[in-house]
Amino acid sequence: MLSVxxxxxxxxxxxxxxxxxxxxxxxxxxSLVSLSPFSPRAPPPSLSLRLPPPRPxxxxxxxxxxxxxxxxxSPPPARPLDTDALLRYGAALAVQFGLLSAxxxxxxxxxxxxxxxxxxxxxLALSLxxxxxxxxxxxxxxxxxxxxxEPTAGFGDRRMPAWTPPGVTFPxxxxxxxxxxxxxxxxxxxxxxxxxLFDPHLLALVLHLCIGDTWNTINNVERRLGAAVxxxxxxxxxxxxxxxxxxxxxxxxxxxxxxxxxxxxxxxALVADTWRINDEVESEPLYPYKSASVQTRFWFE
Numbered sequence: 001m002l003s004v005x006x007x008x009x010x011x012x013x014x015x016x017x018x019x020x021x022x023x024x025x026x027x028x029x030x031s032l033v034s035l036s037p038f039s040p041r042a043p044p045p046s047l048s049l050r051l052p053p054p055r056p057x058x059x060x061x062x063x064x065x066x067x068x069x070x071x072x073x074s075p076p077p078a079r080p081l082d083t084d085a086l087l088r089y090g091a092a093l094a095v096q097f098g099l100l101s102a103x104x105x106x107x108x109x110x111x112x113x114x115x116x117x118x119x120x121x122x123x124l125a126l127s128l129x130x131x132x133x134x135x136x137x138x139x140x141x142x143x144x145x146x147x148x149x150e151p152t153a154g155f156g157d158r159r160m161p162a163w164t165p166p167g168v169t170f171p172x173x174x175x176x177x178x179x180x181x182x183x184x185x186x187x188x189x190x191x192x193x194x195x196x197l198f199d200p201h202l203l204a205l206v207l208h209l210c211i212g213d214t215w216n217t218i219n220n221v222e223r224r225l226g227a228a229v230x231x232x233x234x235x236x237x238x239x240x241x242x243x244x245x246x247x248x249x250x251x252x253x254x255x256x257x258x259x260x261x262x263x264x265x266x267x268x269a270l271v272a273d274t275w276r277i278n279d280e281v282e283s284e285p286l287y288p289y290k291s292a293s294v295q296t297r298f299w300f301e
Contacts, residue, residue: 079285079289080289080290081288081289081290082288082289082290082291084296085288085295085296086288088136088296088297089136089217089288089296092134092136092214092217092298093214095133095134095135096130096133096134096210096213096214097206097207097210099133100126100133100210101198101203101206103133104197104198104202104206105197105198107122107197108197112195113195113196114190114195114197116187119183119186119187119190120184120187121183123182123186123187123205124179124182124183126182126206126209127178127179127182128174128175128179130206130210130213131216134213135298135300136213136214136296136298137221137297137298137299138213138217138299139220139221158223158225158274158278159274159277159278159281160274160277161270161274161277163273164274173263177260177263178260181256181257181259182205182257184256185246185250185253185254185257186202186205186246186253188246188249188250188253188256189246189250191250192249192250192253193249200245201245201246201248201249204238204241204242204246205242205257207238207241208235208238208242211234211238212235212238214231215228215231215232215234218231219232219271222288222296223294224288224294225274225278226275226279226284226285227285227286227287227288228271228275229271229272229275230286232264232267232268232271233268235264235268236261236264236265236268239257239260239264240258240261242257243255243258
């Protein structure tokens with residue numbers, strides 16, 4: 001069968017078989033090869049995906065919504081120094097020291113030497129009532145209210161530290177411990193200097209009492225919590241000075257008066273800590289400043 005088909009094909013005319021295929025040129029062949037998808041030279045088809053533009057994580061505020069500089073927090077303005085109060089403090093201190101010095105001169109001229117019981121009574125009275133010679137308002141805290149734990153001037157009328165001693169501690173310390181130590185140490189010095197009240201050693205204690213009375217006005221009456229901190233530092237320095245002068249005349253007297261400095265150290269720490277916790281609520285400068293609610297006046301004004 002195959003041989004018959006081959007024979008018929010050989011006998012067919014050339015026209016019936018179609019025109020012969022012409023060979024491709026080398027350039028055409030290379031073009032076909034380059035267009036083939038299977039050619040190693042053909043670049044791989046690129047798959048391009050259009051992604052949306054990235055959104056910003058933080059949106060910047062427009063100029064219309066930007067905070068105004070006037071709304072920014074600023075430190076409180078400085079409060080003007082109350083120079084009138086400073087002058088009155090200095091004047092009251094000088095007047096009180098002068099009056100007590102004059103009292104000592106008068107007693108030396110009238111009775112010299114003073115009997116020991118009378119001298120003890122004198123210095124006990126000065127330890128508790130020296131403020132009577134000050135022209136400032138020197139009202140002390142109400143001891144009865146303090147004993148009951150009620151607020152009074154200088155105690156319980158402000159934010160107090162958690163370690164504040166009970167109210168009964170203060171009158172016990174001032175009346176039963178500090179005042180007797182001052183009186184007995186002064187008696188030792190009085191006898192050591194020859195029985196004279198107007199003496200530099202004893203006047204050092206008078207200066208300490210005057211500074212303490214002035215500080216009492218600042219802290220308890222006027223409630224200047226900031227100015228009370230350097231004020232109590234002056235009280236502390238004055239008692240150390242007085243103890244050193246007492247020690248020169250009588251070492252035992254200096255030691256006894258120095259014991260009172262321990263209590264004043266505790267009181268000073270309490271005053272400083274009280275200022276700290278109140279300053280966190282409302283700014284309180286460490287100096288007397290002008291205020292419509294606080295004015296330093298003499299008791300006769």
